[in-house]
Amino acid sequence: MKKTLLALSVAAGIGQVQAATEIEFWHAMGGALGEKVDAMVADFNASQDDVVVNASYRGNYSETMTGAIAAFRSGEQPDIVQVYEVGTATMMAAEGAIYPVYQLMEEYSNGFDQSAYLSTVTGYYADENGNMLSMPFNSSTPVLYYNKAAFDAAGLPDRGPKTWEEMNTFGQAILDAGYDCGFTTAWQSWIHLENLSARHNVPFATNDNGFAGLDTEVEFNGDVQIAHIDQMAQWHDSGIFSYSGRTSEGSSRFYSGECAMYTESSAGYAGVRANTDFEFGVSQLPYWESQIDQPQNTIIGGATLWTLRGQDDDHYPAVARFFEYLSQPDVQADWHQFSGYLPITYAAVELTKEQGFYANNPGTDVAINQMTSVAPTANSRGLRLGNFPQIRGIIDEALESVWNGDASAERALNRAARRSNEQLRRFERANR
Amino acid sequence: MHDKSVFQHRLLPYVLVAPQLIITLVFFIWPAGQALYQSFLVEDAFGFSTEFVWFENFIYLLSDPEYWTSIRVTAVFSFWVAFVGMALALLLAAMADKVIRGSRFYQTLLIWPYAVAPVVAAVLWLMLFSPSIGLLPFWLSKVGYQWNHLANSVEANILVIIASVWKQFSYNFIFFIAGLQAIPRSLIEAAAIDGARPFRRFWQIVFPLLSPTAFFLLVVNVVYAFFETFAVIHATTQGGPGNSTKTLVYKVFEDGFIGLDLGSSSAQSVLLMVIVITLTVVQFRYVEKKVQY
Incomplete structure (x- = not known):
């Protein structure tokens, strides 16, 4: 009897390994933006078989962040949480709770290149050596x-x-x-x-x-x-x-x-x-x-995606894969054009330009010009309070x-x- | 007839009170104990570094002028909510008590607001008073008054007091009208025969007889203004403009749930608990002596 149970549970374990890895993504995007996030996540889930992202709306920014921290304290934290820019210092200071995105991507992603991202966007969320700690998602100015x-x-x-x-x-x-x-x-x-x-x-x-x-x-x-x-x-x-x-x-x-x-x-x-x-x-x-x-x-406002520690090891490659997807020029350009948030990569800016979006929608490039026309200084990189x-x-x-x-x-x-x-x-x- | 206790089993009484005890333990004693413990700690949001600091959180609070501002705001707010809420309810109850035809109809209408959730009540008033789309600011602008409770602290206070009173006065109304109906007609009629005018009859006969009700409502209203108006404030002013509507309970929420400063937030809720316990004791000790039962 015991042997049968053991065999069954081993079989179940193998079954789980073969099944897709599910990761939890808590965000604060309500209304039309929330629907867009759901659509992006659905597209990602449909694009491959290994990872299933479960996105859930957790209220406004402070509710989402407070909820995620409370969940972390009781060991129920999501894999990814969207945190607004004013929460950056709190997240950064919690070194045991966060998985810096540059480490995550170096570990699990091929060809991660931080210079592909807009420096005025990533600068806000980087450590003192310029390493990206979280994945920019919705940034505006x-x-x-x-x-x-x-x-x-x-x-x-x-x-x-x-x-x-x-x-x-x-x-x-x-x-x-x-x-x-x-x-x-x-x-x-x-x-x-x-x-x-x-x-x-x-x-x-x-x-x-x-x-x-x-x-x-x-x-x-x-x-x-x-x-x-x-x-x-x-x-x-x-x-x-x-x-x-x-x-x-x-x-x-x-x-x-x-x-x-x-x-x-x-x-x-x-x-x-x-x-x-x-x-x-x-x-x-x-x-x-x-x-x-x-x-x-x-400087920017908005929110980024933080990866939380404490999950099973197989979750992190899955998170990295989702971040790779979100950084793709077409995904970024689509998100940028739909929402008005800044594109996070230079490639997405170029793609949007090629698609004629700025020409057809006068004024949409004002923010990008304002952000990219000069090199940021220590006073214009961001705030960490x-x-x-x-x-x-x-x-x-x-x-x-x-x-x-x-x-x-x-x-x-x-x-x-x-x-x-x-x-x-x-x-x-x-x-x- | 029974000459023995109704409860045959020795354990039965304990079983019967157990649900209430468990609820009190789980929903009051345990969280209150947690708050008390947290109030002695300085801790980061994630709980990685915890330092036991004895009364430092309390000292920090009590030496912070903003906290005293919040106490003053709460005192003024509670006074007006209790005073206007009770005065209005008493006035309407006295009038509804006189109505003979269709009294049920009026009474039902007056009780209705109590069925509305506080946040819904707040949103209704917010819509009415909204500087950009509200009806009342529109009318006020016709007579040359620019209403903007987002920038004007007096107007913000008026808004939260109106919304809180509107929500609570039905409750006061029910108790006042029940109190009025319990007053023997013969007393009033006797006074009327002696030549007392309605005004005098009210203040010398009806009002003293209502004082136990009024006293009970005073306690309930102050506790309401302290704790249950959170939803109203959250939905309308969020404590602004400035600190002008940031009551103690709103500050607990803001520092704890938005600011993630758990030590200070817990210390504040402990102080709040102390304040309400003190108020209740004072009310029962001193105010009750003056009440004629």
Whole structure:
């Protein structure tokens, strides 16, 4: 009897070896993007017989990340989890929990070449030696959308303001044309502090924006940032700028034509195209001419795919294979063209160009040009801050207190910097 | 007749209370113990490095001005939710009690909001007050007022208080109307014959007789405002603008589930537990003495 059982279980074991390896992929892509991810995964599963990827939607970014960490603590973690950029430091610090993607690909994939990926994208997720720790998936960068009808009515040229100095005149012209709101923004901390710093090549934090160590202190209360926020506060009073909320609540105000301009992620393109019945244009994120002659690249937001340790050994080749698939030019180009997220490889950019997508969809290449026209510096590579979600919250609170007139830009940013540093010390301590 | 205990078996009573005990242990005592233990730790999100720090998390919290802001926000918010919720419910209950024809209809309508989940209630109010698509901001703009609760902290507070009150006042209403119906008619009629006007009859007869109900509701409403308004705040303001609607329970969520700072989050929930226990004890000790049963 025992022998039979043993034989059966051996047979079952062999059966499992021959069957496809199933890997779990937790992501935070809801709605149309979620359907697209499902379709990509289905295509991958259909393209070969050895690996089956089970993709599941786990709520928004923070829910997905918190869920995956809780699962890791109880030994139920997925193979792949999608983590937003502000979670990068937390993931990186958990060395025992993550399988760096450069190691994974060197081990299990032939011909993995990190230089095929956009350096401004991978730089955000690389260690101090430039090795990729996670696989970029959906990356975007802020651009400015403008309402061509409103610009026409205000007698403005058919282009967005190139500089923030120009925003003054453009915004005033919009108000004079009878609009109540010149521009609004999504993701204020990301666009108007983090990207502002990168674009003007000033540090957001010490230690190369936190890349070089945990004993980092923020420096977003510098002159450039204070001057910008102070100007935004004045614009908020006059109506050139109007605050809509912490995430992308401003979208509906741009769609409805209430606000003539909108600083938002390049990944918002599909939403703008689908929801506006006026012609719109896309232009690069403005910069202060008085501060910098040639603006730096902007930095990215979005999320990457992290591989978690603790699975059976046969899972990792399967993960590598899935990553290879996701990096293929046609898959990337399709994802880029569908979603508005940046393509992660140069080959995908070329393919999209060849397919005539940029020519047919004016404005879709603005983000890529903005990202690739200059070489990134230590100030524009990205940000690596511990407890970054809390720091974003602190910044949001500070900026809101500026918009509603409770505090001056200088006072609010100084206070936010002090509180952010407390968070950084807490993170440093917890990850010692 | 029986002269012995109803329970013949010695174990039976324990078996009968076991479900309740197990539920309390699993869903209250055990997580509360976990929170207490976590509150003494500084730990990274994945749990790789854990340091026992005694009361450091508490000291850090209590020396953080933001935490005191959150306490103040919670106090103001709870006061208004309890006060407006109960006053409105009492007013409507007194009026519904007077209605003779179709009283059931009005009462049912007034009880309905309680059947709505808090997050749904919040979304309804959010839609009504949304600065870009809401009906109320549209009307307000007609009279020259620009409503934007995303930038204005007073308006944000008004929104969360309205949504929380709307959700809770039905519960208060049920208790008040039951209390009103339990008051003997003869007392009111006697006062009426003595020449007391309706206003005086209410404050000198009805209200004192309702005070046990009001006291009970006060406890329930404060606990509601402390804990159960999380969904309302999460769905409408997410604690903003600034910190103006970040109540204690919302801060627990934000630091723990978004910020992954488990030590601080646990310390906060322990403090919250202490605050609510203290409030309840104070209410029963001191407020109850003034209540006429």
